[in-house]
Amino acid sequence: KQEVTQIPAALSVPEGENLVLNCSFTDSAIYNLQWFRQDPGKGLTSLLLIQSSQREQTSGRLNASLDKSSGRSTLYIAASQPGDSATYFCAAINSGGSNYKLTFGKGTLLTVNP
Amino acid sequence: NAGVTQTPKFRVLKTGQSMTLLCAQDMNHEYMYWYRQDPGMGLRLIHYSVGEGTTAKGEVPDGYNVSRLKKQNFLLGLESAAPSQTSVYFCASSNPARLNTEAFFGQGTRLTVV
Numbered sequence: 001k002q003e004v005t006q007i008p009a010a011l012s013v014p015e016g017e018n019l020v021l022n023c024s025f026t027d028s029a030i031y032n033l034q035w036f037r038q039d040p041g042k043g044l045t046s047l048l049l050i051q052s053s054q055r056e057q058t059s060g061r062l063n064a065s066l067d068k069s070s071g072r073s074t075l076y077i078a079a080s081q082p083g084d085s086a087t088y089f090c091a092a093i094n095s096g097g098s099n100y101k102l103t104f105g106k107g108t109l110l111t112v113n114p
Numbered sequence: 115n116a117g118v119t120q121t122p123k124f125r126v127l128k129t130g131q132s133m134t135l136l137c138a139q140d141m142n143h144e145y146m147y148w149y150r151q152d153p154g155m156g157l158r159l160i161h162y163s164v165g166e167g168t169t170a171k172g173e174v175p176d177g178y179n180v181s182r183l184k185k186q187n188f189l190l191g192l193e194s195a196a197p198s199q200t201s202v203y204f205c206a207s208s209n210p211a212r213l214n215t216e217a218f219f220g221q222g223t224r225l226t227v228v
Contacts, residue, residue: 004156032215043204044157044219051214089156093215099164100145100210101172102217106156 002027004092006105013080014113021075021108023090028068031100032093035064035075037086038107044089047075080112116140120205120220127195127227135190135223137205145208146188147172147217148180150201157204163188195227 003026013019023033032051036044048057048064050073056065063076073090087109091102118139127133137146144165149157159172163182177199179191188207192199202224208217 031210034215034217036219043221044206046216046218049214049216091157091217093217095210099162099170100208100215101159101162102147102206103159104149104157106154 002030002092002094002103004090004103004105006088006090006108008108009106010109010111012111012113015080015082017080017112018076018078019080019110021077021088021090021110023073023075023105025071025073025092025103027092027094028071029094030068030092031095033064033066033073034091034093034102035062035073036089036091038089039086047088077110080110082112082114085110085112118205118207118218118220120203120223122223123221124224125226127192127225129195129197129227131195132191132193133195133225134192135203135205135225137188137190137207137220138186139188139205139207139218140186141207141209141218142185143207143209143218144185145210145217146182147206147208148178148188148190149204149206150174151204151222152201160190160203195225197227199225200227201225 050066161180166185
């Protein structure tokens with residue numbers, strides 16, 4: 001059974017700081033890994049999808065890396081802004097036969113202070 | 115661009131009542147999922163479907179039933195609601211063609227059972 005852990009559970013940083021969110025998973029036979037953000041009272045917004053054959057993906061100030069062998073992924077946010085404040089989730093996507101399922105971590109609550 | 119739409123957005127039920135949550139997607143995705151989100155628990159998979167006419171159990175299926183009669187719709191039913199089913203419910207869809215398993219989420223249904 002896949003288990004996903006996110007560290008830290010909460011993080012507070014001043015505006016402009018670079019930061020890293022961590023995600024680890026127990027079953028390295030993942031298919032892909034996806035990062036999401038969730039604003040209070042809202043749904044999940046997809047940020048980045050890293051395919052199992054890739055090492056990293058970039059979108060603007062966001063960079064996500066994947067190391068399958070060690071069971072880890074990181075989300076790097078450069079030059080953080082107050083608008084980045086949200087809860088960030090990673091989800092490991094496993095394929096049991098042809099059934100693709102997402103297993104989520106419990107999230108990291110990020111607060112960026114002006 | 116509707117994406118994934120959930121109805122209703124909010125609902126209050128009395129213990130023992132039944133209801134159906136509707137999820138509709140307009141992206142022609144094969145896979146659809148129902149998750150519940152509880153404080154400190156992350157998102158947990160209830161049921162999922164890999165195509166029209168198919169359903170499968172997830173991590174926490176007890177007390178719920180689902181149906182996928184049309185490809186674009188995935189219904190989640192509560193036959194006899196219990197206070198333990200108070201939660202925020204999210205629907206998601208994806209189309210694991212080739213290596214792209216990116217999942218898209220609806221805005222959620224906040225359900226309170228009293």
